[in-house]
Amino acid sequence: MSIQARFRVDRQDFALDVDLIIPNKGVTVVFGPSGCGKTTLLRSISGLERCPDGFLKVGDSVWQDDKHFIAPHKRPLGYVFQEASLFAHLNVKANLEYGMKRVPVSAQKVSLERAIELLGIGALLERRADQLSGGERQRVSIARALAVSPELLLMDEPLSSLNLERKQEIMLYLQSLHNELDIPIIYVSHSLGEVARLADHMVLLDNGKVRATGDVTELFSRLDLPIAQSDKAAAFIQATIVEHDEEFGLTYLDFAGGRLSVIRQDMQIGATVRLRIVARDVSLTLERQTGTSILNAFPVVVEEIISEGVSQLMIRLMANGVPILCRTSLKSATLLDLKPGKRVFAQVKTVALLS
Amino acid sequence: MLSEGDFNALIITLKLAAVSTIILLLLGTPLAWWLARTRWRYKFLIEAMVALPLVLPPTVLGFYLLITLGPHGAVGGLMNWLGAKPLAFTFSGLVIGSVVYSLPFVVQPLQGAFAAIGTRSLEVASTLRASPLDRFFTVEIPLARSGFLTAAVLGFAHTVGEFGVVLMIGGNIPGQTQVLSIAIYDHVEVLEYSQAHWLSGGLLIVSFLMLMVVYALNRRFLVTQP
Numbered sequence: 413m414s415i416q417a418r419f420r421v422d423r424q425d426f427a428l429d430v431d432l433i434i435p436n437k438g439v440t441v442v443f444g445p446s447g448c449g450k451t452t453l454l455r456s457i458s459g460l461e462r463c464p465d466g467f468l469k470v471g472d473s474v475w476q477d478d479k480h481f482i483a484p485h486k487r488p489l490g491y492v493f494q495e496a497s498l499f500a501h502l503n504v505k506a507n508l509e510y511g512m513k514r515v516p517v518s519a520q521k522v523s524l525e526r527a528i529e530l531l532g533i534g535a536l537l538e539r540r541a542d543q544l545s546g547g548e549r550q551r552v553s554i555a556r557a558l559a560v561s562p563e564l565l566l567m568d569e570p571l572s573s574l575n576l577e578r579k580q581e582i583m584l585y586l587q588s589l590h591n592e593l594d595i596p597i598i599y600v601s602h603s604l605g606e607v608a609r610l611a612d613h614m615v616l617l618d619n620g621k622v623r624a625t626g627d628v629t630e631l632f633s634r635l636d637l638p639i640a641q642s643d644k645a646a647a648f649i650q651a652t653i654v655e656h657d658e659e660f661g662l663t664y665l666d667f668a669g670g671r672l673s674v675i676r677q678d679m680q681i682g683a684t685v686r687l688r689i690v691a692r693d694v695s696l697t698l699e700r701q702t703g704t705s706i707l708n709a710f711p712v713v714v715e716e717i718i719s720e721g722v723s724q725l726m727i728r729l730m731a732n733g734v735p736i737l738c739r740t741s742l743k744s745a746t747l748l749d750l751k752p753g754k755r756v757f758a759q760v761k762t763v764a765l766l767s
Numbered sequence: 768m769l770s771e772g773d774f775n776a777l778i779i780t781l782k783l784a785a786v787s788t789i790i791l792l793l794l795g796t797p798l799a800w801w802l803a804r805t806r807w808r809y810k811f812l813i814e815a816m817v818a819l820p821l822v823l824p825p826t827v828l829g830f831y832l833l834i835t836l837g838p839h840g841a842v843g844g845l846m847n848w849l850g851a852k853p854l855a856f857t858f859s860g861l862v863i864g865s866v867v868y869s870l871p872f873v874v875q876p877l878q879g880a881f882a883a884i885g886t887r888s889l890e891v892a893s894t895l896r897a898s899p900l901d902r903f904f905t906v907e908i909p910l911a912r913s914g915f916l917t918a919a920v921l922g923f924a925h926t927v928g929e930f931g932v933v934l935m936i937g938g939n940i941p942g943q944t945q946v947l948s949i950a951i952y953d954h955v956e957v958l959e960y961s962q963a964h965w966l967s968g969g970l971l972i973v974s975f976l977m978l979m980v981v982y983a984l985n986r987r988f989l990v991t992q993p
Contacts, residue, residue, distance in 0.1 A: 460890050484893045485901075491894035497887050501909040510905075511895030560895060 444617035459484035490557030496549035498541035547578035633735035669731025670710030691737035787865040799877030829935025880914020
């Protein structure tokens with residue numbers, strides 16, 4: 413099952429030209445700088461923006477082609493806008509029920525109670541929109557979009573109008589949505605942090621065109637894309653919690669390339685988590701080191717090397733099929749005689765847990 | 768206090784204002800909505816036409832209405848041909864005159880209220896499965912309620928206060944087309960100052976009370992908007 417979208421918008425100051433196939437499950441983040449057409453793409457998918465000659469197929473149903481254009485209110489979608497946009501004349505409960513009341517009972521899969529519980533807004537139901545904080549308002553608008561039991565949830569930078577603290581708070585709710593509801597989400601963002609935490613799949617948009625699309629771990633480690641060239645370049649890996657070490661206060665995690673340890677986490681054994689390994693924190697050795705304070709080390713194969721300026725290199729490594737990035741100096745690489753295909757060991761100073 | 772003639776004038780005035788206000792709201796709402804939403808580049812023509820009664824002397828307006836509605840006018844002639852009575856010097860004629868004369872007082876606040884809602888709330892509603900008509904009744908009208916209150920009271924009060932148009936088109940027939948403002952004028956002309964005082968004072972107090980209610984309620988509505 414997939415979502416197929418083809419849109420062309422040609423305006424004086426702006427052009428969008430995309431032809432996309434993205435999976436109809438999980439979270440797809442449309443990422444790019446402001447003004448690159450992310451919001452226009454999302455609005456075209458929703459039908460709020462009518463793009464002539466566009467094509468959109470979600471799963472088995474065609475929402476737009478040469479002959480048909482399904483009006484936005486007839487599309488089974490949910491939309492969360494940048495600002496919460498609650499109806500000022502209705503209280504929280506009536507806001508939540510507005511969409512739900514218009515969905516036939518047979519199509520209601522997400523109950524109001526479930527949406528309220530997932531977003532933690534049970535105590536706010538009788539309040540008016542102007543009596544809520546920015547974060548609460550955005551939570552209500554997310555719950556309101558969920559309550560129509562959408563087959564596709566569209567989110568347009570839902571965190572951008574919030575301060576850091578509120579962002580973190582809502583991020584937790586979004587992650588639980590992702591884990592507990594089986595609703596495909598298309599999420600527009602210009603924040604790498606949000607991508608790293610939420611995305612399964614990613615569409616990289618640049619100047620109205622698709623620069624790259626694919627699995628998020630894959631795209632983050634592609635050396636030809638701007639993400640891997642940024643200062644915060646990092647690899648994202650999936651790992652499973654396998655053991656807690658009470659003596660040293662550590663938690664062990666397994667990923668395809670080996671075993672890692674992080675500071676003791678209060679999480680269940682068997683849980684899947686997402687880890688971030690920043691390219692700067694990875695160093696390479698020819699043999700497995702014994703006399704070192706670094707705990708996290710695993711064998712890797714050098715796959716690709718590009719130079720960054722005069723003295724720096726960015727190296728893409730493969731740890732049993734999992735891409736890892738390493739930023740190092742030209743001198744070290746020369747001393748170690750690094751080249752594609754060479755087997756070395758990666759040592760990781762810090763591993764950050766994202767979920 | 769009130770003579771029978773004055774009492775009749777009062778009843779006719781209230782009836783005229785009530786009927787005109789209802790018609791104004793029914794006509795003005797779609798017109799104001801259209802003016803607030805359309806991207807038609809010549810909409811200023813319609814806006815200027817709606818605003819004409821604000822600047823024209825009521826007698827000018829009344830004169831043209833009289834000509835149009837009279838037996839030889841376009842509308843009057845047509846009605847004559849259809850076998851109906853012409854509208855000049857009748858209560859129906861007064862209603863038509865009042866509707867035209869008070870149109871800007873209803874359309875302008877409504878247009879402002881619809882424009883202030885913006886498109887975002889409507890987009891939200893359409894992603895929540897509301898059809899355009901559904902959106903109009905469940906989002907636009909409730910959000911424009913302060914505009915409706917202002918429009919209704921201004922339309923009513925302005926109709927109560929009109930003089931020139933009703934004089935031209937209604938012809939001051941006691942018990943049929945004589946309204947309060949003209950009754951006051953008649954009293955003053957024959958130096959019946961005490962009757963003129965009663966009617967004028969009453970009109971002054973009622974008008975003030977109505978406007979006070981509008982402004983007080985509008986303040987409350989504004990406070991409830993985030």
